[in-house]
Amino acid sequence: MRAILTQLNKVQGVRGSMVINRDGIVVAGEFADDVNEQGIGAVASSLLTALDGAVKRINLGRMTRFVLTGNENKAVIVDTGPALLFVLLQRDTNMGLVNVEIRDAAKQVVEQAKM
Amino acid sequence: MGLFDFLFGASGKIKNLEAQLRVRPTPQLYLQLADAYKESGNMQKAAQILKLGVSRFPSAPEISRRQAEAEKVERENEKRRLTDKIQTHPNPILYARLAELYKADAEIEKTIQICQAGIKAFPKYGGTYLVLGQIYIEKQKWDEALSQLEKSVELDKYNYMALKLLAQVYMQVGRPADAARKLEDILYFAPGDEAILELLKKAREAAGVPTAAPADQSQISREAAISGGRRAVDGTSPNRKTIMVGRLADQKAGTATSMRDKALNDGIASLRGVEGVHGAILVDQFGLVVAANLDATIDEGLAGALITNVYRTASGNSVKLGVGNFEEGVIEGESGNVHIVQFGDMILAVFAATNVKMGLLEKTIRDFSMAVQERH
Known part of the structure; x- marks a missing residue:
């Protein structure tokens, strides 16, 4: 898992990333700055559960991804199925480029989780 | 230097x-x-x-x-702006917002006075009853609080805060079964809300109802099922449904809509014009719909409540996730996306297909935001 995150973190604009299990427990994390990984894991997991319920109610099917933009940074939470992939990005990151890398990393997380 | x-x-x-x-x-x-x-x-x-x-x-x-x-x-500046706007282009949201500001400064009598003026001018708006209900809760005047909150919920059955406070007042006056029903209503549009699940557990225990009873049997979900069934039976086509901001004010006072209201309506319409967009809705801080352009199959009240709940959850956690104050969120589902944008003191939500041109949609949202700010 750590190798997947290290590779993802090399992409322009990525400030760090982590893999969280569905209970919010951190499986692996790699961040450039000092962040509260456990806190982020717990919040990301409960946020995704709440959003998933709302998305189903609007008839949009299962929730796959949430992109959150704040006045400081951007965050992407991907529901890979067995785990969540959290990516912290610079606010002005070119999402077109990063999306491809995040999708690849999410696929690798699924593969790793099967092992 | x-x-x-x-x-x-x-x-x-x-x-x-x-x-x-x-x-x-x-x-x-x-x-x-x-x-x-x-x-x-x-x-x-x-x-x-x-x-x-x-x-x-x-x-x-x-x-x-x-x-x-x-x-x-900031509050003092906002109070001045709202008071001036009530004079020129009155609408119920302005009264509720002004009352909220006086409430934040603990000016209780002034808050009550503004709420009463707002209710007199716009008796069909639930947000003002909600503010008044909150005041009576603070004063522990439970009967008065009950009456105001019941009115608020009667006018807006999807108002998270009004339903939650009403449930809490029901608990105070020894009506836990009624409290449980209102909490079940909230779970219909805020599924999995941990605070509500906890309150519901307590209410059910106090009412002697099994705590593991399904939470999705609320009055709201039954009504939604009936309404959906009726639509299917009638074979009603999913026509477009539009709610115009300023409509209430115009009917009541006979005044023209302000430039800002026109910008809101035009912006919602322009978003709907983007290929792949199924609808757009603008809700106020109380979760009430300000303007909307949705398919007729979507209940705008429910959509407003869901969006407010999603916004509350996302914005409440954005700092903890390391992104700072919430500005924008995109929820991607298997069969569509929802774009949620902070729009001053309102929330804009755009429902779109998965293949929508993101660049075009974001540009349209940006143009809309700038047009509103210019006329603010």
Whole structure:
């Protein structure tokens, strides 16, 4: 898992990333700055559960991804199925480029989780 | 101070402080950055930084004190703006917002007076009854609170705050079964809300109802099922349904819509014009729909409640996730996306297909936002 995150973190604009299990427990994390990984894991997991319920109610099917933009940074939470992939990005990151890398990393997380 | 320092000193200092904050945030750095913005004349940004600092360091006294001062100044400016607007283009949201501001300053009598004026002018708006209900809760006048909150919920069955407060008042007056029903209603549009599930557990225990009873049997879900069934039986086509901002005000006072209201309506319509967009909705801070352009199959009240709940959840956690104050969120589902954007004191949500041109949609949202700000 750590190798997947290290590779993802090399992409322009990525400030760090982590893999969280569905209970919010951190499986692996790699961040450039000092962040509260456990806190982020717990919040990301409960946020995704709440959003998933709302998305189903609007008839949009299962929730796959949430992109959150704040006045400081951007965050992407991907529901890979067995785990969540959290990516912290610079606010002005070119999402077109990063999306491809995040999708690849999410696929690798699924593969790793099967092992 | 040299010319170079005069021109570049402030921005250099701001950039330096922002870089330090990104690496290792401290209350002192937030204060210094707020001061730097204040010195550069950007009071709004200074206030934002203080707010962010407080959310990161809620127990740091100096930053809390400074933020409270900044908020007080902001409230006074907003009170003046709203009072003027009520004179020229009255609408029920303005009354509720003004009452909220006086309530925040603990000016209880003034709050009640504004709520009563708002209710007299616009008796069909639930938000004002909600503010009045909150005042009576603070005063522990349970019967009065009950009457105001029941009215608010009667007018807006999807109002999270009104339903939650009503349930709490029902518990206070010894009606736990009624409290449980209202909490079940909330879970219909806020599924999995942990605070509500906890309250529901307590209400069911007090009412002697099994705590494991399904939470999705609320009055709201039954009504939604009936309404959906009726639509299927009638074979009603999914026609477009539009709610225009300013409509209530026009009917009541016979006045023309303001430039800003026109910008809101035009913006919602322009979003709907983007290929792949299924609908757009603008809700106020109480979760009430301000303007909407949705397929007729979508209940705008329910959509408003869901969006408000999603916004509340996302914005409440954005600092903890390391992104700062919430500005925008995109929820991607298997069969469509929802774009949620902070729009001043409102929330804009756009429902779109998965293949929508994101660049075009974001540009349309940006244009809409600028048009509203220009007419603010």
